[in-house]
Amino acid sequence: MNFKELDVSNPYFAYDPAKCIVCSLCVRACEEQQGTFALTVEGRGFESRITAGMDEPFLQSECVSCGACVQACPTGALQEKSIIEMGMPDHSAVTTCAYCGVGCSFKAEMKGEEVVRMVPYKDGKANRGHSCVKGRFAYGYANHKDRILNPMIRDKITDPWREVSWEEVYAHIGSKIGRIQQKYGRGSVGGITSSRCTNEETYLVQKLVRQAFGNNNVDTCARVCHSPTGYGLKTTFGTSAGTQDFDSVEHTDVVLVIGANPTDAHPVFGSRLKKRLREGAKLIVLDPRRIELVRTPHVEASYHLPLKPGTNVAVLTALAHVIVSEGLFDEAFIRERCDWDEFQDWASFVLQPENSPEAIEKMSGVSAELIRGAARLYATGGNSAIYYGLGVTEHSQGSTTVMAIANLAMATGNIGRPGVGVNPLRGQNNVQGSCDMGSFPHEMPGYRHISDDATRAIYESLWGVKLDNEPGLRIPNMLDAAVDGSFKALYVQGEDILQSDPNTHHVAAGLEAMECVIVHDLFLNETANYAHIFLPGSTFLEKDGTFTNAERRINRVRKVMEPKNGYADWEVTQDMARALGQDWNYTHPSEIMAEIAATTPSFAGVTYELLEKEGSVQWPCNEKAPTGTPVMHIDGFVRGKGKFVRTAYVATDEKAGPRFPLLLTTGRILSQYNVGAQTRRTENVVWHDEDLLEIHPFDAETRGIREGDWVKLKSRSGETSLRATITERVAPGVVYTTFHHPATQANVVTTEYSDWATNCPEYKVTAVQVSPSNGPTEWQEDYEEHARQSRRIVHVEAAE
Amino acid sequence: MQQARTEIAAAVEPIIDRWKGEEGPLLPILNGIQRELGHVPRESLPIIAEALNLTRAEVYGVVSFYHDYREKPAGRHVLKLCRAEACQSMGGDAVAEKLQKLLGIRFHETSADGAVTLEPVYCLGLCACAPSAMLDGEVIGRLDEARVEEIAAEVRA
Numbered sequence: 001m002n003f004k005e006l007d008v009s010n011p012y013f014a015y016d017p018a019k020c021i022v023c024s025l026c027v028r029a030c031e032e033q034q035g036t037f038a039l040t041v042e043g044r045g046f047e048s049r050i051t052a053g054m055d056e057p058f059l060q061s062e063c064v065s066c067g068a069c070v071q072a073c074p075t076g077a078l079q080e081k082s083i084i085e086m087g088m089p090d091h092s093a094v095t096t097c098a099y100c101g102v103g104c105s106f107k108a109e110m111k112g113e114e115v116v117r118m119v120p121y122k123d124g125k126a127n128r129g130h131s132c133v134k135g136r137f138a139y140g141y142a143n144h145k146d147r148i149l150n151p152m153i154r155d156k157i158t159d160p161w162r163e164v165s166w167e168e169v170y171a172h173i174g175s176k177i178g179r180i181q182q183k184y185g186r187g188s189v190g191g192i193t194s195s196r197c198t199n200e201e202t203y204l205v206q207k208l209v210r211q212a213f214g215n216n217n218v219d220t221c222a223r224v225c226h227s228p229t230g231y232g233l234k235t236t237f238g239t240s241a242g243t244q245d246f247d248s249v250e251h252t253d254v255v256l257v258i259g260a261n262p263t264d265a266h267p268v269f270g271s272r273l274k275k276r277l278r279e280g281a282k283l284i285v286l287d288p289r290r291i292e293l294v295r296t297p298h299v300e301a302s303y304h305l306p307l308k309p310g311t312n313v314a315v316l317t318a319l320a321h322v323i324v325s326e327g328l329f330d331e332a333f334i335r336e337r338c339d340w341d342e343f344q345d346w347a348s349f350v351l352q353p354e355n356s357p358e359a360i361e362k363m364s365g366v367s368a369e370l371i372r373g374a375a376r377l378y379a380t381g382g383n384s385a386i387y388y389g390l391g392v393t394e395h396s397q398g399s400t401t402v403m404a405i406a407n408l409a410m411a412t413g414n415i416g417r418p419g420v421g422v423n424p425l426r427g428q429n430n431v432q433g434s435c436d437m438g439s440f441p442h443e444m445p446g447y448r449h450i451s452d453d454a455t456r457a458i459y460e461s462l463w464g465v466k467l468d469n470e471p472g473l474r475i476p477n478m479l480d481a482a483v484d485g486s487f488k489a490l491y492v493q494g495e496d497i498l499q500s501d502p503n504t505h506h507v508a509a510g511l512e513a514m515e516c517v518i519v520h521d522l523f524l525n526e527t528a529n530y531a532h533i534f535l536p537g538s539t540f541l542e543k544d545g546t547f548t549n550a551e552r553r554i555n556r557v558r559k560v561m562e563p564k565n566g567y568a569d570w571e572v573t574q575d576m577a578r579a580l581g582q583d584w585n586y587t588h589p590s591e592i593m594a595e596i597a598a599t600t601p602s603f604a605g606v607t608y609e610l611l612e613k614e615g616s617v618q619w620p621c622n623e624k625a626p627t628g629t630p631v632m633h634i635d636g637f638v639r640g641k642g643k644f645v646r647t648a649y650v651a652t653d654e655k656a657g658p659r660f661p662l663l664l665t666t667g668r669i670l671s672q673y674n675v676g677a678q679t680r681r682t683e684n685v686v687w688h689d690e691d692l693l694e695i696h697p698f699d700a701e702t703r704g705i706r707e708g709d710w711v712k713l714k715s716r717s718g719e720t721s722l723r724a725t726i727t728e729r730v731a732p733g734v735v736y737t738t739f740h741h742p743a744t745q746a747n748v749v750t751t752e753y754s755d756w757a758t759n760c761p762e763y764k765v766t767a768v769q770v771s772p773s774n775g776p777t778e779w780q781e782d783y784e785e786h787a788r789q790s791r792r793i794v795h796v797e798a799a800e
Numbered sequence: 801m802q803q804a805r806t807e808i809a810a811a812v813e814p815i816i817d818r819w820k821g822e823e824g825p826l827l828p829i830l831n832g833i834q835r836e837l838g839h840v841p842r843e844s845l846p847i848i849a850e851a852l853n854l855t856r857a858e859v860y861g862v863v864s865f866y867h868d869y870r871e872k873p874a875g876r877h878v879l880k881l882c883r884a885e886a887c888q889s890m891g892g893d894a895v896a897e898k899l900q901k902l903l904g905i906r907f908h909e910t911s912a913d914g915a916v917t918l919e920p921v922y923c924l925g926l927c928a929c930a931p932s933a934m935l936d937g938e939v940i941g942r943l944d945e946a947r948v949e950e951i952a953a954e955v956r957a
Binding site: 036037038039040041042043044051052053054055056061062295296297298299300 | 842845846849853854855856857858859860861864865
């Protein structure tokens with residue numbers, strides 16, 4: 001007999017071989033849907049059993065815990081532990097995942113007020129019934145003991161927190177903001193909207209700033225991720241968004257992935273991409289790191305261009321050089337859709353000898369042969385699509401890189417039909433939406449510039465205020481102004497700027513200089529260590545609204561439980577506005593969406609009724625496209641003619657030198673999400689409980705660093721310590737880490753350099769030195785002490 | 801462990817390289833390893849998986865399907881006794897009992913001195929000469945008690 005024991009190694013599901021009928025559905029789900037191939041049938045005949053890896057526990061096997069096998073299992077041999085503990089659900093609602101920009105639809109299966117399990121929804125148009133470990137399993141943070149449920153205030157950031165009533169906190173905010181504006185001027189306060197909150201909530205925060213604060217000092221976390229996408233694609237195509245839907249990948253023949261790591265950061269799209277690659281599509285990867293897609297079971301990139309961090313523009317222009325010099329461009333498309341003279345001007349620029357692959361070979365570290373091969377494949381391989389991530393945008397030339405990408409797509413005619421296009425893989429669940437909703441200091445909802453009189457007039461008449469026609473402050477400007485003493489109060493909804501923004505010391509100094517920092521979040525996050533007022537937030541399970549994903553798809557978020565803190569985030573913002581003298585009376589987020597639709601042409605047709613009927617819609621959704629627009633720029637570009645922009649390469653000032661000889665680049669890992677506020681508070685920590693520094697064996701050996709050693713990572717901004725792991729995923733001269741854990745604070749090291757057009761920080765290039773160390777740095781110890789002090793709470797019994 | 805793994809890598813890598821470029825290289829590689837090393841060590845599976853861009857699970861699934869890929873090396877002799885229907889009906893059961901007694905091991909076992917491994921096999925295609933067996937690749941037909949004793953003596957010599 002081939003007896004196998006119960007396997008409970010995975011934190012979220014159990015495998016009980018005694019219940020298994022060896023139907024192999026799980027093996028097929030793992031292979032065909034997820035593309036991980038972690039399961040197999042062991043033995044044969046009556047002896048056959050399903051097993052993970054080489055008869056290993058699930059946790060040690062190649063399994064990535066996406067849960068597709070659990071969903072496929074007809075007998076309960078693979079079963080969610082939550083079902084085993086809580087029993088079967090009694091009702092459910094369809095909602096949208098609150099992690100990455102893929103925007104997967106889920107059925108939240110409930111028992112009373114508790115989530116029993118999240119099941120990917122088969123009619124979800126972004127995920128088509130698939131999910132990753134975060135969306136399916138990592139929702140436990142909603143009930144974590146760290147969650148704060150009452151408003152709190154304190155006078156100084158060294159004081160303990162004091163719990164207060166909602167009435168008291170609003171009165172406090174009203175008087176404090178009023179006093180600060182009176183003393184330091186209307187422009188001394190501002191707000192930051194959250195890409196984790198709903199469209200409706202984001203819209204209200206920017207409205208609060210513009211109407212109640214009376215200025216344009218509103219910004220969003222997209223500043224630090226995809227602001228160059230907005231700028232670059234608006235300049236070239238006329239709209240700040242990706243051109244395709246995710247289904248488009250099923251029609252793609254050549255995929256060019258630039259500075260993105262879909263299998264870790266956008267896992268469900270990663271699975272869909274891998275499926276297409278297994279069907280025969282070709283892959284080109286442009287990344288300093290040998291990401292999983294370069295070679296992973298049954299997928300191998302035709303070309304991997306391991307460029308040095310910071311040389312994106314040079315390499316992309318060299319690709320264009322090959323396309324133009326070898327006559328691989330699509331003249332008919334360019335003549336019809338773009339301006340031929342502009343193209344010729346651009347062509348003469350890319351043809352300059354300094355843009356040839358041979359000329360940039362040395363500086364980029366990519367051989368001319370690879371560049372030529374990749375360019376030929378992209379231009380001639382059929383439907384070619386570009387997918388890119390933060391490795392493109394988070395550079396001093398981020399916006400230029402986005403435009404270089406757009407140039408390639410236009411020159412080869414790869415735009416305006418399924419299977420092609422330019423697709424930014426957006427980081428957060430609603431970063432597309434937060435940008436759409438006018439979260440930028442220079443833009444009103446729908447990307448209309450604040451200097452546009454007609455747009456301002458719409459909102460002025462509706463809101464009954466006079467709007468400033470000059471852009472307000474961006475996040476880095478707010479922090480600079482705070483250090484200078486002219487910016488005094490900040491409302492931060494659902495973003496942890498201390499941990500996520502670059503140059504932590506500078507962010508801390510800016511926050512410390514303010515008189516009133518209001519943090520609205522689920523947890524006392526790192527930014528809250530510098531806050532004076534804390535407003536408890538609600539999770540995506542506790543409110544109604546919409547998220548807009550990377551393909552411009554507006555998905556419904558449905559309330560499945562009452563907010564544990566009492567109020568959804570939009571209600572809190574509304575009460576704040578009332579405390580500041582505004583007469584807001586929204587009773588449901590659908591009324592906020594109605595206001596958005598009434599004032600924003602690209603959202604004109606969006607209503608909750610339509611979303612109910614269609615499931616989801618992709619903007620623009622208006623009279624011309626009553627059920628939305630899956631693929632953009634089909635007959636013509638939004639701006640009219642597609643614009644070719646010269647993309648001269650300017651090397652970043654951040655260079656490796658004798659003191660800091662290595663280049664640090666940062667990124668993400670599958671099981672954790674961004675600063676980890678949520679995922680660190682789930683069982684996902686079994687896969688990743690600390691940030692590690694990846695270093696090439698050559699660089700490790702010359703420094704005497706062994707696997708698992710503590711190392712000090714130092715740049716001109718600061719230093720931190722973490723443990724090293726030795727790997728050939730990174731090239732010699734490049735080191736890599738994630739920024740999921742506050743104990744590491746990887747952003748202590750990153751610098752204030754940023755994109756020339758949008759101030760998007762240059763996270764992806766920092767010159768550093770790595771040396772052996774014996775533990776955390778002084779800053780890490782001081783910070784930990786400060787954080788501990790700053791999380792003290794004095795509980796007060798509610799007065800009857 | 802690390803040492804063993806490196807030794808195994810050194811032994812299997814030339815075999816992998818020999819077949820890697822061919823179509824459907826996994827079975828020829830496993831055959832080669834079984835031939836050269838007398839077994840397919842567990843430590844070689846991740847090396848094969850990496851070289852062929854497969855997962856450990858897939859390679860393990862194939863290895864575990866075929867009984868002839870051994871996890872551990874066999875004894876100096878391998879004796880396979882047919883246990884299929886025709887041989888059973890011609891006195892195979894008695895032969896099997898006798899053989900196990902004489903060798904002091906059960907099916908699937910190797911004698912303590914490493915002399916012999918005994919395995920059941922389901923049909924050698926030699927039903928006309930049942931009961932039959934195969935010793936180190938050579939087929940033997942018409943087994944009876946005397947012949948079994950001879951074989952036992954031979955393998956234990």
